[in-house]
Amino acid sequence: SDDDLIPYDMSEDKELKTKAPVYIRNCIEVLTGSEDVDKWEATVKALESLVRKNPVATREVSVELAKILLHLEEKTCIEGFVELRQRAQVAVLTTDPIPVAKYLTSQFYSLNYSLRQRMDILDVLVLAAKELSYPKFHGKTKPSDVQKPCLQLPPGSDSSKDWRRIVDERIKSKTRRFAVSHSQVELASGPNEFNSVAGHFFFPLIQHFDRPLTTFDLLGEDHIVLGRLVHTLAILMYLAVNTVAVTAMGKALLEFVWALRFHTDSYVRQGLLSCISSMLLSVPTEHLLEDMTEELLETQSWLEDVVEKDPDGDCRRLALQNLLLMENLKKKLRTVPS
Template identity: 25%
Template structure:
């Protein structure tokens, strides 16, 4: 009887514990504090208040084996919500911290599963997923060799590992991250896509070398004076001038009026910097960049190349292709000093952006050839797409300066008693009176000339002053105004069409639909930015069907990686923003079903993503797509009504035009 009672008691105790292990470790998501209690009570079978590892070591090893079997699967990383991935990673990490090397060696394929899961997560573009891999790798290395822990992430540099991964709040059964997650496509807020795009950090990629961290804002550049004469050699000197203080600048300006005794002696000792050749031609820059064994020469070339390109010399058109290829092939990690790799990468990327802006057709032709070339690696492909993205944005947001339009009164008020033929007395204060200049003495001279003396300016230095003379009248900054001038639409086809060709072909070293899904996401994001940059222009209406055909392919819109699906949603939203409602209505009236089918696909696919996708950001972006589609459909319906009222009696109006309208979501149960 005692044995039966003991068996029943053990059953009722073991049943809740098995429920905790089966349900609360693999299916549910709880805070880390609750997770620790579950591991102590259900797995280690020790009181929750104690810190001992417990006596049920076989149960712990069995639980770790089950967690590893789930955690190491690639499908789990692709389909499971990020909160559940963080929860199971924390459970596995907390369990590994209590294990010894002997216990780990005794488990079947434990080391293989850990390495498989770590390597699979390190390839993810999601920073949080990579942080999970580095945390498990650190816990695993402490078991193998406690004296030499393996740090794959800068955030994992302490003795203890933060298994919360920034998830601190429990709200409505799900965890919310307290820190900003970096798993979006360029972290672009799709809800504000029709407005200004927020500043984005770099996309986390496979390795630290691959990642172009610190994604730069759009390059701010001053509009050059067309009459200004630019000396390319002086561009090299600007680097040194920028490092000087304002006081030194003012002192140099007054050096002309100073006496000879105040001149500083010049050091005539040997200085290697004086002996270095100044790079003033693009051909010299290309030659210096090709000398990979001369790190200093490559650095000097990268320092000056952007300024030379922005100056738009005559040789740029002929050297653009060669310079573009050379810049892409430069290995910045080999020439830069330790810790300065990002600065060197930044110089190279800004130079490529300047090339794509100042010489688009020549540089884009080379960039597209290199994009699918087997001779470049994944980091170079990502850099090429980043360059094209920022170049498109810079072209779309370029500015020009024009003089302000001043309206003058049609009726003049005469308040001066001087004769009408004399010049106006308004002008520089302190100027003398007008005096007539005697003519040439011929009878054919019907005009009178006048002159007057002008006072010298207090800051004007007569000695050593250089002036530039031109036909252009000087205009002060107050008389100039900046205007936006979108230069991108004329280059939109050159940006987009070659990039969309061959993305689905598997070549040697190139597999965008499979292994290189990060490049595919970057490519789709770049195409979306290009479409947004050409918004409300005729070029957007021409290029939209081709982009929609690419997005509709099953390998793209149904991609296993959420990163690619988010890129597709972003590009689809850009199409909705870029198309003018008047064009959509005219396409419907003319019977162009291509654009209407594409827009209808966006609606149905966004509904499907919002209903079935496990990624929360995909859900949010899909709902935003539906909202943009509804707004565009409303504007298109108004344009159709206006067309019907204007051309009701026109024989060109199709009889079935009313059947080809764009559906508005959630209207009449649709």
């Protein structure tokens, strides 16, 4: 009888029927105009791979694609949609860094974005910077295999602490007895793909933080996003070691930190102290001590105050860590033969 018949599983047939587009421009058409939900889903799943395989075609429409992805909302209950979208965004940004970074950083301060979208922008910038700064991974390893900076979780989690653990390890290597050999190894790693684009990721984010917008006030109610911005700048600074813009970035970051150093939110203050760590680790020691002498003395005085008076334990620990790092950098410079 009909009841004895085993139903035929058509799910694989459906997948075979709904092929993802093979051209980048077709992806744009599907994502912006298609009513075919299956085709839309197949496109979202295939987009990252397609972008990485077709860099020339991607560069022709990179900013348009970045815009579509930034505004893309889930049409179906697609598993892992947020990650798929993010990975596609990172792929577009690493494929065409300067125009796409320019677009994303400009949108961070634009009107009519949700706080979630602004934080998405920061996450994508960090993940792309991480990928670009390690060329040995870039293009040879699946992006999912690349260790990602831990900035994807919302503040209040241990995400920034995980990132700081990486920085802590590097600080330890810098403050050991034979620190000079460590720094030589770092310099030997040479320039990377982030080298020529670091400023495009960094400077636009730091320029408008003190201008309240109609819907967005970083220094007021939106301090969660400010915290994320500060931690993002710390990571970008950390990744900028060996880049051309590193000293200019360090100076700008120090001014930024100085303007916000008395912020009432501990997550923001922790980020500011992480910025100092990143600056001390990434800017060449001789540039720090020659070009920023006065600023460093003021910073040292502030750090001493934080160690004594800050109510937050993490802030006190980070401040002490920075003071030790500063002391070791001075010693290192004194021991280098002229």
